[in-house]
Amino acid sequence: MADDKVLFLDTTLRDGEQSAGIGMTGDEKMEIARQLQRMRVDIIEAGFAASSPGDFEAVSNIAREVKGPIIASLARAVPNDIDQAWEAVKNSDRPRIHVFLSSSEIHQMHQLRKNREEVMEMAVSMVERAKSYCPDVEFSPMDATRTNKEYLFQMMEEVIRAGATTINIADTVGYAIPSDFADLLMELRQRVHGIDGVTLSVHCHNDLGLAVSNSLAAIQAGAFQVEGCINGIGERAGNASLEEIIMAVDTRKDLFNVETGIDTTQIYPTSRLVSRITGMSVQANKAVVGENAFRHASGIHQDGVLKDRSTYEVMQPERVGVPGSSLVLGKLSGRAGLQSRLEALGYNLSREEISAVFESFKDLADKKREVTDRDLEILMDEEKRVASEPIMYTLDQIQFSGGDHDVPTATVRLIGPDQQLHTDASTGNGPVDAVCNAIDRVVGCSCSLVDFNVQSVSEGIDSMGTVTIRVESDGKVYTGRGASTDIIVASAKAYLSAVNRMLAADEEASAPVAGSTPD
Ligand code: KIV
Ligand code: ZN
Helix, strand or coil, X not given: CCCEECEEEECCCXXXXXXXXXXXXXXXXXXXXXHHXXXXXXXXXXXXXXXXXXXXXXXXXXXXXXXXXXXXXXXXXXXXXXXXXXXXXCCCCCEEEEEEEECCHHHHHHHHCCCHHHHHHHHHHHHHHXXXXXXXXXXXXXXXXXXXXXXXXXXXXXXHHHCCCEXXXXXXXXXXXXXXXXXXXXXXXXXXXXXXXXXXXXXXXXXXXXXXXXXXXXXXXXXXXXXXXXXXXXXXXXXXXXXXXXXXXXXXHXXXXXXXXXXXXXXXXXXXXXXXXXXCCCCCCCCCCCCCCCCCCCHHHHHHHXXXXXXXXXXXXXXXXXXXXXXXXXXXXXXXXXXXXXXXXXXXXXXXXXHHHHHHHHHHHHHCCCECHHHHHHHHHHHHHHHHCCCCCEEEEEEXXXXXXXXXXXXXXXXXXXXXXXXXXXXXXXXXXXXXXXXXXXXXXXXXXXXXXXXXXXXXXXXXXXXXXXXXXXXXXXXXXXXXXXXXXXXXXXXXXXXXXXXXXXXXXXXCCCCCCCC
16 A cells, blocks of 8 residues: 655646747647646646746636646746736636746856845745745746755755745756765755655756656655656656656556556547647657557567566556557448547547548548558547638648659649639749648738648558648747648648638737727
């Protein structure tokens, strides 16, 4: 019987979003937050409210709508950040303000340009300010693992006295080594007054590939909260992979002797959702959620697994929600087969929704020998995307030609907001460029492409590909996604989806605000 419970703070929506090249819309953040709620994470760090109006809105919406987990907003140790964080989380049943401030001399000297006394005073007064709003206050000494211990311990004592309820040791630059990190935690537990009355947390980055190991060492040394991101996404080399820590604690209960409140069967759906939304693929050999994590290739291993799975599996795929596959879906499959597979993947659809997706499934099955789970996820995403995103223009037809001697040329036919067909053609540096130029000509816009990411979803030459595109117009970035067995068609859909978002935002911005126009 385990002694205690370890809490998991998921920061996919905040630190995860700091991964280079990622930008999530408010709706996408809400979708991930709801999935984290299903997975029963203890705390969702929903964003950094003061960083942008979009983040503020996303945090407020999540705080209002996602019940169960604590909802936290990050805040620098400055009054405006703390005020905004509170405004954003105050409608949660369980709000938290997470204040951070650099404790290391390197950061204080080169970044903050303040002396250690000034920084100490900021930490105390800003924790007090946060506490005046919210009973649940987390404080993170940033770059704690490169901080002079005496100073770090003093800072911890003072912020605990000021009202912090969680102290989070941040290995901001992934500098820690497990044994050393465990020693630091054990020492601070002995030396910091008041530490027993608060939750001791850790936040590890993966610069040396040790974020998960450090987090596990910390749990063994007495940490009761760990922070991380799904799929280990995050700033630079990423944050600790939350799913890996959870499954290590779950699988080796004999060593950790702690419970988790996590529904581990939601791990795989969460990983897939985060990968699809962020456009960051999960490497095949990634622990717990990678494509190969439960595949056995060598004869000896296969023989063992067929006799008894425990020979080569330390956890069962069902435990993390990887659906078993007994049914092959293809063009001869019927509605019932499709429905049963979608249910196994966690989709509960009405008859009408099944009918709609069945059409797209049949189209796809005509092009592909076998429709895999990944293909189905993409189909479902496409259905949802089309149903939820602003539709100004839709793709009706597309034709392109190219080669290493010809000028790439594309013709597109779009259905416009007037429900009429609009056709135009263009050349480009390559077929994708030609398609985007042709769409620009029809729509009458010109935005610049800032990111283009292609992901092959399943194996084989006939695999589905998803394209994520980011375009910029007037300093704002819009993301679009599209999927198809043809990468150019997927690119056209993705570009059009980004353009539709941009047009909708323009329309909203130019709509007269009630009462603002003269009578
Ligand atoms: O890595 C870090 O130090 C952080 C803090 C804001 C907790 O993300
Ligand atoms: Zn971080």
